Amino acid sequence: MDFFIEVAHGTLIKHGEELPGDMVNVVRLEDCTIIVLADGLGSGVKANILATLTSKIAGTMLKEGADIYETVDTIANTLPVCKVRNIAYSTFTIIKIYNNGEAYIAEYDNPPFFAMRNGESMEISKKKSIINDKVIKESNLVLQEDDVLTVVSDGVIHAGLGEILNLGWQWKDVEAYLKKRTSSNLNVQVVAKDLLEACWDLYCRKPGDDTTVVSIKVRKPSFVNLFTGPPKDKEKDSMVIKNFMDAPGKKVICGGTAANIAERELGRKLKVNLEFFNKDVPPTATMEGIDLITEGVLTLSMVIEKIKKYLNPSSKNIEYIDCDGKDGVSSLVKILMEDCTHLNLWVGMAVNPAHQNPDFPADLSIKLKLVGELYNQMKALGKKVHINYV
Known part of the structure; x- marks a missing residue:
């Protein structure tokens, strides 16, 4: 049976900035859905450009049939270099889910993704690959009906840093929060917006970093x-x-x-x-x-x-x-x-x-x-x- 891949996402812009430094690109094809979350270096206009380039390049190349190696190499050789830090990159998470539930995920320096099934975390094995001097973590898994994947930028796991929480909202804290929310079988729009609202409160309504949440759910067509x-x-x-x-x-x-x-x-x-x-x-x-x-x-x-x-x-x-x-x-x-x-x-x-x-x-x-x-x-x-x- 073919599933429908439902995707919801939202971003809180860093306080004082006009543009987000995170970018999400969703590409729907006949047999699969491609989701890219890119987090540009820094914040503001430069980060927005880096993230936009990364998300668009990755989405377009994968849509045209390129593999992860070609995609990462193109991104690395396309992004401009920061004169101050002498680095120019955007961290990213790339997810490709076929309509039958087969999924491939590639991560570069973003927080690890969350995978939930029946309100519990799924154990996912990851292998490391070196592409253009970058360590890419790759995962292959088969998703079932009502499984939920959630991808976040580092603004989520740093929420509350130095304000309400000394060390910010850690990955395990976010995982515990998502367990409660996904166990209620909520739609992904609610899951994504609820997590953003929690971050909004932890930042005391002044986000210290661009904060993005992408929630993905595998469901029967309705x-x-x-x-x-x-x-x-x-x-x-x-x-x-x-x-x-x-x-x-x-x-x-x-x-x-x-x-x-x-x-x-x-x-x-x-x-x-x-x-x-x-x-x-x-x-x-x-x-x-x-x-x-x-x-x-x-x-x-x-x-x-x-x-x-x-x-x-x-x-x-x-x-x-x-x-x-x-x-x-x-x-x-x-x-x-x-x-x-x-x-x-x-x-x-x-x-x-x-x-x-x-x-x-x-x-x-x-x-x-x-x-x-x-x-x-x-x-x-x-x-x-x-x-x-x-």
Whole structure:
């Protein structure tokens, strides 16, 4: 069985700097996923350039079929040399995971990666190789469903150094923390953000170093189908609903018109929930065979804003999503964040006059702009997204 490799990452920028000195590059291919975490020497602009070059070179070369030896040699001969320290390098961790669970990991001077299975650490054997005078630690392992790998920059294991903790947050402390979090079978977005939040607190909100967390989880593909907006040709309503219902996975409808079409074509009763769990969020509805029915434009816009804030934590405001609410926005965010690896969007092309500025052409309707934003945000979360325009 082929797995889906879910990846989440985030970075706290060193206090006083504008750019991170850490960089993460995720490359998805048909048969595998490549993840590179690079930590540039120092901090600020120079470190950002070093880390960016390293992550892009490694990701591109491995994507084109180069091996680790060619990749490391190219990195070593490409990076500029620091005139002050007479060294120029970026530490890195490279992970390549095939869809069947086979994984290869190469580490150079980054903290050792964490591998968790059922809330316990996995014992991983590593061999050392010398490439261009650099000691590379290589690992080969076979991952199972729900295994979690976490890679961090040294900002994580130095968190609290000289402030709350004398020697910083040691590797064993981070390992113990991750054991507790992964034993709860949380999604990787929560694991990564929780670890960043812990570092944020240990640094007293003033990170002493760039701090990056990358969490990777092996999971079964999970499909979600979201239908919004009436089809352009009303005669195609029946075909669209049939294809939507026949598609594997969860079913979500956003919009009253789309829900009414489903009610008519399926011959099932649509029942509106009159209980308001959040006065700012439109009510939901229920129908047999549909996992969630929400209002359209307002709900989608609030969902997108929540995911945006989640994806872009700043050094002044790390915001986390509460997915436990019963309102339409919380329920939809939970489905998209936690239950979805593959999202199929079924988007009706009929223009709703209520959502349309008469000065704009039809293709700039609010609905289509929201769908485009949702597509981008879900891709940023590492999900596979496909849009069916109907």
